[in-house]
Amino acid sequence: MGALTGLEPASVFHYFEAICGIPHTSHHEKALSDYCADFAKEHGLACRQDEMGNLLIKAPATPGYENEPALILQGHLDMVGDKTADCKLDLEKDAIRSVVDGGYVRAEGTTLGGDDGIAVAYALAVLDADDIPHPALEVVLTVCEEVGLLGASAMDFSDLAGRLLINIDSEEEGVLTAGCAGGRRIECHLPAARAAVTGTAVKADIVGLVGGHSGTEIHKGRANAIALLGRWLTLLEDHGVQYAVLALSGGAKENVIPKESSVTLVLPAGITEAVHAAAADFAAQMQAEYGTADPAIRLQLTEQGCSEYSALDADSTQRLRKALLLMPWGVQAMSMDVPGLVETSLNLGVAELGDAEAILRFSVRSSVPSAKELLARKVQTLTELLGGSVRFHGDYPAWTYARESALRDRCVAVYEAQYGAKPQIVALHAGLECGILSGKIDGLDCISFGPNLLNVHTPNERADIASVARVWEYLKAILAYKE
Numbered sequence: 001m002g003a004l005t006g007l008e009p010a011s012v013f014h015y016f017e018a019i020c021g022i023p024h025t026s027h028h029e030k031a032l033s034d035y036c037a038d039f040a041k042e043h044g045l046a047c048r049q050d051e052m053g054n055l056l057i058k059a060p061a062t063p064g065y066e067n068e069p070a071l072i073l074q075g076h077l078d079m080v081g082d083k084t085a086d087c088k089l090d091l092e093k094d095a096i097r098s099v100v101d102g103g104y105v106r107a108e109g110t111t112l113g114g115d116d117g118i119a120v121a122y123a124l125a126v127l128d129a130d131d132i133p134h135p136a137l138e139v140v141l142t143v144c145e146e147v148g149l150l151g152a153s154a155m156d157f158s159d160l161a162g163r164l165l166i167n168i169d170s171e172e173e174g175v176l177t178a179g180c181a182g183g184r185r186i187e188c189h190l191p192a193a194r195a196a197v198t199g200t201a202v203k204a205d206i207v208g209l210v211g212g213h214s215g216t217e218i219h220k221g222r223a224n225a226i227a228l229l230g231r232w233l234t235l236l237e238d239h240g241v242q243y244a245v246l247a248l249s250g251g252a253k254e255n256v257i258p259k260e261s262s263v264t265l266v267l268p269a270g271i272t273e274a275v276h277a278a279a280a281d282f283a284a285q286m287q288a289e290y291g292t293a294d295p296a297i298r299l300q301l302t303e304q305g306c307s308e309y310s311a312l313d314a315d316s317t318q319r320l321r322k323a324l325l326l327m328p329w330g331v332q333a334m335s336m337d338v339p340g341l342v343e344t345s346l347n348l349g350v351a352e353l354g355d356a357e358a359i360l361r362f363s364v365r366s367s368v369p370s371a372k373e374l375l376a377r378k379v380q381t382l383t384e385l386l387g388g389s390v391r392f393h394g395d396y397p398a399w400t401y402a403r404e405s406a407l408r409d410r411c412v413a414v415y416e417a418q419y420g421a422k423p424q425i426v427a428l429h430a431g432l433e434c435g436i437l438s439g440k441i442d443g444l445d446c447i448s449f450g451p452n453l454l455n456v457h458t459p460n461e462r463a464d465i466a467s468v469a470r471v472w473e474y475l476k477a478i479l480a481y482k483e
Contacts, residue, residue: 003099007465009472011128016105016121020096020113025081026147026253028092029053032077032120036141039124053077054155057139059127068135068482070162073126074433075119075169076145076152080457082252083110085207085260087459104454104462112461114453116145118468119168122475134479138162145169145433146255148185148394152433157440164407165441166478167434167448171216171456173467174419176411177448179401179427181215181342182369182435184376185254185394186362188383190323194355195313197244200270201304204232204263206250208296211259213457214347214363215430218257219331221293223286225261226250226351226360230324231285232263232299235278237321243267244311245320247353254349254363256457261351266311270303319386320358324351326382327360332375335367342429344371346379365429367398399435399446401427407445414477418470449474 007013024032033053040047046058055077061068081091087109089097097108106112123139126132138160142151170177206225212218229250236243243265250261267275279299286297312320329348335341343366350361362379366372380390402408408425415423434446451471452464 004105007100008469009125011125012121012468012472015124016117017098019117019120020098020107023091023093023095024077024079024113025091026078026144029077029143033141033143036077036120036124043127045127048159050155052151052154053143054151055139055141056160057127057141059137059139061136062133065133065135069164070136070138071134071479072138072140072160072162072165073123074140074165074167074437075116075123076142076433077120078143078146079113079115079117080111080146080253080256082256082458084459101462103465105465106462107459110459111457112463114461114463115171115456116169118451118453118463122168122472126475126479132476132479136161142433146253148183149396149431149433149436150394152436153396157437160441163441163443163445165434165437165444165446166475167432167446168450169432170448170450171453173450173452173471175424175426175449176408176415177428177432178405178408178425179367180399180432180435181365181367181429182372182398183363183365183394183396183431184372184392186364186376186379187391187393188323188327188360188362188379188388189390190319190358190360190383190386190388192316192320192353192357193313194310194316196308197266197311198308199266199268200306201246201309202265202267202271202275203302203304204265205300205302206232206261206297207300208298209259209294211257211458212455213430214255214257214345214349215365215428218345218347218429219342221290222257223290223294223297224329224348225258226348227324227327227329229261229263229351230321230326232282233321234325235281236275239274239278241267241272241274241278243317245317245353246309246311248320248351248358249353251350253457254361255347256349257347258349259458264304266309270306271301275301323358323360323383323386328375328378333371338427341367341427343367344375345429346375365431367427367429369398396431397435397439399432399438402445405445405447407447410481411447411449411478414474414481418474418477
């Protein structure tokens with residue numbers, strides 16, 4: 001028996017647990033893609049699997065629904081792999097350990113992958129059932145969504161007949177998503193030169209941040225652990241501390257607000273009173289600025305021994321400090337048309353330092369194409385002023401809200417019948433694949449919804465069991481809907 005055995009709906013949690021047992025972080029989805037392809041073969045369903053691992057599975061209409069318009073169910077196979085500091089699992093190779101915790105499903109020490117394993121589980125459960133009426137179904141499962149929607153961008157949709165698409169990649173029950181921001185990834189490459197320096201290596205860890213999804217939680221005022229390194233280095237200079245940067249790292253994914261970072265410095269005399277004074281100022285500033293949104297921020301200093309080291313030279317150290325201090329991050333503009341909607345943002349998600357360069361990785365989002373372009377150019381210009389270069393990739397379009405939508409009307413009607421209330425209809429700052437599919441399939445009518453998923457992209461992720469069951473009933477009712 002599995003950890004999720006006994007949960008309802010049984011078929012959905014059966015497949016979700018199977019998905020958790022197959023490693024499927026971005027760029028490592030092949031085993032899960034093969035599992036779904038084998039599922040289609042075993043059930044006698046037409047299936048197309050491309051070289052990337054994207055899948056199209058087709059199921060015929062059930063009796064009485066042959067004349068209803070075909071419907072596309074869509075989700076993505078990959079998940080963001082994040083874990084706690086003490087977790088020993090390798091998420092590229094090891095299975096997630098799902099457990100039931102009260103009314104929720106979570107994973108031990110890692111992200112759960114409800115984003116978007118729940119969509120895959122719903123789709124497989126529908127295809128496996130013989131008692132769910134539905135029109136002809138086309139199930140589209142993509143790869144590399146979490147790293148720039150790469151699978152959807154590359155997939156061929158020319159053989160899809162459906163023009164109604166249900167994307168199951170939203171995380172709040174009762175909310176129908178009808179538009180989303182576009183995005184782009186940016187890599188900033190800053191040259192670095194090293195020189196021999198003698199002193200005490202001191203590691204500074206910035207920990208205790210909440211982190212979160214850079215699309216759905218960027219507006220919550222949370223700190224960015226990588227950007228805070230620039231504050232720390234500047235405070236050291238304010239207190240007259242000389243240093244050279246030996247190592248630096250932070251973050252896990254471009255689209256995850258980093259909750260931890262570290263920089264190792266070579267200090268002439270180790271942790272002096274001046275260093276302690278800078279640390280005290282850092283703690284006071286963090287409490288003043290983030291005491292509500294990120295109250296547990298703390299700086300940990302650890303001496304690692306005195307020796308001769310190959311650290312960044314003075315120019316490279318200053319270049320890195322200035323970049324960390326000056327690079328924009330977080331919300332850049334709120335929508336003037338949709339109250340409460342973030343229009344434009346960027347997330348400094350990953351920082352790396354090698355022998356010859358430092359790399360800062362960003363995720364840029366905006367519902368306004370020109371604003372997205374302007375922000376990308378600002379990052380490019382600042383990087384070039386610091387002597388570096390940038391690489392753009394993973395660009396995807398916004399999904400524009402449609403004033404009229406037959407599918408949205410259907411989903412609203414079904415929701416009112418099931419819940420006795422109207423759903424909330426929103427546009428999101430997070431990126432969804434609907435924009436890409438709409439650009440490739442003429443006349444596509446899209447909607448996105450899903451069950452309650454909490455703290456996605458973090459080890460605190462939870463899937464609400466009761467919500468999963470209600471949304472399952474909602475999905476089945478939409479499939480069975482007739483005019």
